[in-house]
Amino acid sequence: MNPIIRLRGVHKAYGELAVLRGIDLEVPAGQTVSVIGPSGSGKSTLLRLLMTLDRPDQGVLEIDGESPWTMEKNGSQQPADERHLRQVRGKVGMVFQHFNLFPHMSALHNVMEALLRVLRLPRTEAEARARERLSAVGLADKADAYPAHLSGGQKQRVAIARALAMQPKVMLFDEITSALDPELVGGILALLHEMSSKRTMTMVIVTHHMRFAESCSDRVVFFDEGVIVEDGAPKAIFHEPRHERTRRFVDAILGPEA
């Protein structure tokens, strides 16, 4: 089976700064991958490329077998048009560290907006699906609240419902608990755990919660200075790392208990 995410030799620089320096990564459909690594190592950049918010400078990036930025036309590879880009982009969804809810719309309308404008669902159907997603994240009673009146945890739940409602094949989570008060983190992680255990979606999760990464993912990728240093089963990464750099990072965060 083809991997749903395939990166080969991906490079990305911002000006002089080489952020990604040759990334190879294949993720089969349904897998949950945690991405860990020090600040500035390029984790968010990787997710932004997967979300097609930005394009690689070099290398191959494919979602479900298709490159978002190029398309086949008259037997050769051409720069993709808007339609092709959006067709590929539609397979991916993302939840951000700072929620990025639309402040001028209620929770319900945040979720409904893309259902109406992108999937072009009829209004009643869009509303039904949005309400159902909001109750799935425990916010049935907050449908009419505006983001300014929600707690951080509630905002992040709306953002998750909003992304899930589009039924993407791949979901990306970029440190979605980092901006939350500590007591709200557990609930969001539990929600992630519940999603990943269904195995219907491919999930790529950037996180600083090592215990969560260990218990909830099929695979952990350790990132440092724009390259994948180590990629393996959670047990292996956390307890028998092959690389010194991985061990130092894990120890620094978990404490050298293992």
Add this chain to the structure above:
Amino acid sequence: MIFDWQFAWDTLPKLMAALKVTVAATVLGMAVALALGLALALARRSRLQWLSWSTAGFIEFVRSTPLLVQIYFLFYILPGLGIELSAFATGVVALGLHYAAYCSEVYRAGFDGIPRGQWEAASALNLSRYHTIGRIIIPQAIPPVVPALGNYLVAMFKDTPMLSAITVLELLQTGKVVGAETFRYLEPLTLVGALFLVLSLISAAGIRGLERRLQKWVAQ
């Protein structure tokens, strides 16, 4: 010279009629400025280099030449291009064009105030550029700049006497005509000033009211 209240009262109907012309020119001119200004701001942000640059050039050109020159220019040049407009319509177009350049800068500030995360969230939801701008960006960018746009409304209102240069019988010109006919300038010109003052205050209050309503709406 003593202020003749009776005479002032008698000239009021004439001035009120002229006030209608002034208000109409302002309202229509502002409608042009708001719509065209938004179009210019969007064109300025366009990913098409030629469009973005030529728009920037146009805005700079309009902002650095006097309104009066633009009014004369349109009045004498448009007919030569086969565009026959009344003096009033020419005036509306001139005011609209001139203030569109200023309004576009205000809109631009509004756009710049939107966090990058809003664009990214819209892209991540696969919204088209059209829907991103129309449904996500513009509704957030405009409320904060309503006061600045309102200032230009009042400024445009106060610039309408320039239309007298191309024979539009607006408020000031009518006041002058009354003065010339009766050899009394004090009353008509005082009334002209008072009418400008009253309307400026009313529109400023209206804008503040609108601002408050928008704030409530944004805070929801």
